[in-house]
Amino acid sequence: MLVDCGLYQERKYQDRNWRPFQFSPESLDAVFLTHAHLDHCGLLPKLVRDGYRGKIYCTQATAEIAQIILLDAAHLQEEDAAYKARRHQREGRRGPYPELPLYTTEDAEAVVPHFAAVEYGNCVRVTDDIDGCFYNAGHVLGSAVVTVNIAWGCEKRRILFSGDVGEPDRPIVNDPVVFDEADYAVIESTYGNRTHVEHKSIDIQAQLRDCINETIKAGGNIVVPSFALERSQELLYHLNELLLREEIPPVAVFLDSPMAMRITEVFKRHAELFDREMVQRLRQGNSPFSFENLRIVQTTEESKAINLIKERVIIIAGSGMVTGGRIKHHLVNNITRPESTVLFVGYQAEGTPGRILLDGARELRLLGQTYPVRASIVKIDGFSAHADREGLLAWLSDMRKPPRCVFVTHGEEIAATSFAEFLSKQTGWQTVVPHYQDTALLT
Ligand SMILES: [Zn+2]
Numbered sequence: 167m168l169v170d171c172g173l174y175q176e177r178k179y180q181d182r183n184w185r186p187f188q189f190s191p192e193s194l195d196a197v198f199l200t201h202a203h204l205d206h207c208g209l210l211p212k213l214v215r216d217g218y219r220g221k222i223y224c225t226q227a228t229a230e231i232a233q234i235i236l237l238d239a240a241h242l243q244e245e246d247a248a249y250k251a252r253r254h255q256r257e258g259r260r261g262p263y264p265e266l267p268l269y270t271t272e273d274a275e276a277v278v279p280h281f282a283a284v285e286y287g288n289c290v291r292v293t294d295d296i297d298g299c300f301y302n303a304g305h306v307l308g309s310a311v312v313t314v315n316i317a318w319g320c321e322k323r324r325i326l327f328s329g330d331v332g333e334p335d336r337p338i339v340n341d342p343v344v345f346d347e348a349d350y351a352v353i354e355s356t357y358g359n360r361t362h363v364e365h366k367s368i369d370i371q372a373q374l375r376d377c378i379n380e381t382i383k384a385g386g387n388i389v390v391p392s393f394a395l396e397r398s399q400e401l402l403y404h405l406n407e408l409l410l411r412e413e414i415p416p417v418a419v420f421l422d423s424p425m426a427m428r429i430t431e432v433f434k435r436h437a438e439l440f441d442r443e444m445v446q447r448l449r450q451g452n453s454p455f456s457f458e459n460l461r462i463v464q465t466t467e468e469s470k471a472i473n474l475i476k477e478r479v480i481i482i483a484g485s486g487m488v489t490g491g492r493i494k495h496h497l498v499n500n501i502t503r504p505e506s507t508v509l510f511v512g513y514q515a516e517g518t519p520g521r522i523l524l525d526g527a528r529e530l531r532l533l534g535q536t537y538p539v540r541a542s543i544v545k546i547d548g549f550s551a552h553a554d555r556e557g558l559l560a561w562l563s564d565m566r567k568p569p570r571c572v573f574v575t576h577g578e579e580i581a582a583t584s585f586a587e588f589l590s591k592q593t594g595w596q597t598v599v600p601h602y603q604d605t606a607l608l609t
Contacts, residue, residue, distance in 0.1 A: 167292060168197045169312055169327045169352075173208025173239070173268075177517075183209065183268055188603060191218035196292040197280075198300075199224035200329025201309035202231035202395065205576075208239055211273035214280060221282040223290050223298060227308025227439060229281035230432045231395060238425055240274035242490075243267035286310065286343075304332030304342035305551055306396040307433055311343060323608065326351040326569075330576070331553045331561050333362070337403045338396075338433070340441045342553075344564045350608055351569050353558060355577030358585025362554040371404050371413075373546045377509055378414045382478045386505030386541070391493045391520055393486035394425040396551055397512050399433055399455070401482060406447070406454035420472055422463040422492050423484035430455050466492075473499045487518035498532050506541040511549050555585060559592055568595045570609070575600060 174182050191213050199222055200206055210222065210232070224232070244267045251265035284290055289299035295317045303309040312327045326348035334341040381388050392398045398421065408414045421427060434455055437448060447453060463469050469492050472481060483493040500506040514520035523530060524545060529538050553561060562572070572595055574586040579599075586597040600606065 167296070167298070167314065168194055168213075169314070170200055170206040170329065171197065171209045171213050172203075172205040175205055175208075176515075181262075182602070183212075187213070187216060191216045194218055194220055195296070196220055196290075196298065197222045198298050198312045198314070198327070199228060199232065200303065200312055200327065201306055202228045202235050203306065203330070204235055204239055206329065207232045207236065210277045210280075211236055211240060211269040214277050215269060215273045218280070220280070222277070222280045223282050223284050223300075225286065225300060225308040225310055226283040227432060227436045228310070229278075229283055229308075230435070231306075231308060231429055232281070233278055234425060234428050234432070235395070236274040236277060237271060240267065240269055240271045244270060289315075301343040301345075302340050302439075303329050304334065304336065304339055305330040306332075307339060307399075307436060307439055309339075311345075313345070313348070323349045325349065325608070326353075328353040328561070330354050330356065330551070331558060332551055333553050333557055336551070337400050338440060338444050340439070342561060344561055346564045346566050348565065348569050350571055350573070351562065352573045352575055353562070354552070355558070355574050355582040355585040356552040357550065357554045358558060358574065358577050358581040358588070360554050360581075361556060362548070362550055370546060370548045371408055373548075374404055375408050375413045377507060377544050377546070378408070378417070378480065381505070381507040381542070382415055382417060384505040385478065386503055386507060387478055387496075387500050388480045388507050388509055389493070389496045389500050389541075390480065390482045390509045390511060391486055391488050392423070392426065392482050392484065393512050394423055394429050394484055397486065397549060398423065398426040398482055398484075399430055400549065401511060402430075402457075402460065403444070403454040405480065406452065406457045406460075409457060409459060410452055416459055417478055417480055418461055418475070419457075419459050419480045419482065420461045420463050421482050422469050422472065422496070423482065424464075425484060426482070427462055427464075463492075470495065472496070486512050487514050487520040488523070489518050489520075494532050497530070498535075498537065500541055501530060501532070501537050502540050504540045504542075508541050508543050510543075510545040555588055558585060559589060562589070562593075568593065570596070571606075572597045573600055573606065574598070 247265050247267040284300045286302050289297045291297045297315050299313045300310040303311045314325045316323045332342050481496050484491040523543050529536050574582045582599045586599045590597045
C-alpha cells in the first residue's frame with residue numbers, strides 16, 4: 167500500500183520527482199490519499215503512468231479537488247517544459263533536468279478513473295487481512311486521517327497516518343478527529359517547531375476589516391494573492407462575515423482565479439462537510455460563496471475589465487505566491503499606487519515574488535517590466551491550516567497507551583526533529599524522524 171504520492175515543490179528536492187519509484191507501482195494493492203494538496207497527490211499521474219492499476223481511495227471531495235489540481239499541475243509542467251526548451255535552445259545549452267513535462271495532461275486525466283470514494287468513518291477492505299479507514303483531518307475540505315489496520319493470526323496492528331492535521335475552530339471545515347489507540351503513528355510536522363499562540367489571539371476578521379477600511383478610505387484597491395484551495399474560500403467566508411455585520415463598506419469582491427472558482431464549486435457540492443457555523447450561514451441564505459457583492463470572474467477579458475472599474479474593490483487572484491496567474495496584471499495596475507494595498511494571507515516561499523515583496527523590495531519585476539513598489543504591503547497571520555506544536559501534541563493526547571513508535575515526517579528537518587524531541591519529552595514515547603527512503607520494520 168501507499169499512503170499519499172506527493173510532488174516535491176522545493177527547488178532543492180525537485181530531482182526526486184524525476185527518479186523512478188523505489189517499488190514497482192503494479193505491485194501495490196492500494197493507494198490511500200489523505201487530501202488534494204500537490205505535496206500529497208502530485209505524483210499520482212506518474213504512478214499510474216508507471217504501472218499502477220489499482221484504486222486510489224480518498225473522500226469524494228478530495229477526488230474532485232485532486233482532479234482539478236492535477237490537471238492544472240500537468241498544464242503548468244507542459245508550459246514550463248516548452249519554455250525551458252525554447253530558452254535552452256536560444257542559449258545553446260542544456261539544463262539539469264530533461265526539457266520534458268514530468269507528466270502530461272493525458273497522464274493526469276488517466277488518474278481520475280482510479281479514484282474510489284470513501285466516506286468519513288468508513289473503511290475499505292484491501293486484502294483479507296488489511297483495511298484502511300478514513301476520518302476527518304480538519305485541514306482542507308475532504309482531508310482525511312487514514313488508519314491502516316493489519317491482522318495476522320490473532321494479532322492486530324493499527325497504523326495512524328495523519329496526513330496534514332488542521333487547527334481546531336477554523337472556518338468551514340470541522341475539527342480533526344482524535345484517536346485513542348494506535349500501535350504506530352506517522353505524523354506531519356509542518357509547524358512542529360512553532361506555536362501559533364500569538365496568532366490565535368489575533369482576530370483575523372479584525373485585521374482584515376482594518377486593512378480594508380484604511381485602503382478604501384485612501385481610495386485604493388485591495389489585491390490579495392491567494393491559494394485556490396481553502397485559503398480563497400476562507401477569505402470569502404471572512405469577507406462575507408464582515409459584510410453581514412456591516413463592518414466594511416459594501417465593496418465588490420472579485421474572485422479572479424479559474425482554479426479557485428472550480429474548487430469553490432466543489433465546496434458548494436459538499437455542504438455535508440461544513441461545520442456548524444457554516445451550515446447556519448447557508449440556512450440563513452447567506453452563503454459565503456454567493457453573497458451579493460461577490461463577482462466571479464470567468465474570462466481573461468473580464469479579468470482585465472476590473473481595471474476599468476472606478477469604485478474601490480477587493481480582488482482575490484492566484485497564484486498565492488505571485489509566481490504566475492492573473493494576480494500579476496492586478497499587481498501591475500496597483501503596485502505603483504500608494505493608496506492600494508497588496509494583502510498576503512498565506513506562506514510565501516523563499517525566492518518567490520510574494521516573498522520579495524514581503525521582505526520590503528522597493529521595486530518588482532512583473533510581466534517583463536520593473537515597477538516601483540508604492541502600494542502598502544500587508545500580511546495577515548493566523549490563516550494557518552496546520553496544527554502547531556501544541557496542536558499536534560493535543561491531537562495525539564487521547565492515546566490510552568503509548569504507540570510503539572511515532573514517526574515524525576513531512577516537515578523541514580528542523581521542524582521534524584524539534585517536534586520529535588518535544589513529543590518524547592512530553593509523553594515519554596519513542597519517536598523517530600525518518601530520512602528520505604528510510605525503511606522501518608513494524609513488529
Ligand atoms: Zn496539506
